[in-house]
Amino acid sequence: MSQHMNLLLPSFETDKEEYDERKTTDHGGIGGSVWRFKGNKAAKEAASVSMKGTLARLFDCCSKDVKKTILPLGHGDPSVYPCFQTSVDAEEAVVESLRSGAANSYAPGVGILPARRAVANYLNRDLPHKIHSDDIFMTVGCCQGIETMIHALAGPKANILLPTLIYPLYNSHAIHSLVEIRKYNLLPDLDWEIDLQGVEAMADENTIAVVIMNPHNPCGNVYTYEHLKKVAEVARKLGIMVISDEVYNQTIYGENKFVPMGIFSSITPVVTLGSISKGWLVPGWRIGWIAMNDPKNVFKTTRVVESIKEHLDISPDPSTILQFALPNILEKTKKEFFEKNNSILSQNVDFAFDALKDIPCLTCPKKPESCTYLVTKLDLSLLEDITNDFDFCMKLAQEENLVFLPGEVLGLKNWVRFSIGVERSMLEDAFMRLKGFFARHTKTQLT
């Protein structure tokens, strides 16, 4: 049992004694042989690449003896910090939904009409080919959108094109659904653009989709109109759809304007995945959507729509209370709310980007303009006794109670990611500790 069960605000508090007591009773003989049941191993490999598993291991490296608070910068959930609270308008919308008494019943598998209509309206603000409420499916956060799309497209020999740096849940579901993963590169020196030649080279007749993240978590770039158009053209040439994860479309503080992939749906069909988790700072509310941008009805003729519906019919739905509240959340939240959050993030990025100059072993190729992370390349040649990104993060946790995420989990070995969606004081503290850590592990100069 991990001593840090709550990944969000890990502390040294635990209910461990209770668990220890319970463990000693009724263990069913040697090896538990009395019992005929045991846990299924099917998800083992899929879960082993998940972020939660790695973070739990890193938190377990932290120790009271270090006499420092745990700084959990390995994952991002800004909503736990006082400076990142959701909008009052969104809270009111949920209260109103709850009190109305109209949201106590089951919802249809695809979601309730007012929610689907509200998402269509919200997305249509930026789309030339208007989507309809029928093109929207409500999901339990964007996570269920990922799961649903991969399950809906899976089949014998299927493969899917994923970026090397990715939200790891895509890998987990692909593994779980026996869909082969083919990884395309992102080019750090070209604003993390997609290596489109690579994409073209690795696709074949069994490729079901190319997945892109825009804005890109964790790289923090926002793709240009021109680049996205090229993505659509390559997909068209290959005869595949684009799945565009746009969960961070409200979290943008740089120069590049966000362009929804759906704009290019006349070139190739596009599935957009979204949710309110990141933009509204409410990942615990668990509501998101799948949007079909498909003016030529390709998804109908290929049975993709049917397959999504079938999958949703046998999956849990997002709470009706949240579905009922969604129109007001999307329509009534003021732009000042997003501006304030983005301004804090932008200042945090400026601070951290600058502070990295004092930590030569970590370099960030491009200052992020969206999302809540810094992705840095780890230069092992400057360090004495660190073997890789995982080792770096383990020792950082052991010696400083500072948790960063090894890039390996996201697909890039010897990179390190940390969150800037935290209180400013935590970032300052983190860099103090990093400096000490670097000083202790830096290679002594050979003259």
Ligand SMILES: *Cc1c(COP(=O)(O)O)cnc(C)c1O
């Ligand atoms: C957080 C995140 C998700 C999951 O979103 P939820 O709405 O919390 O389920 C999916 N994709 C990316 C890129 C994310 O960062």
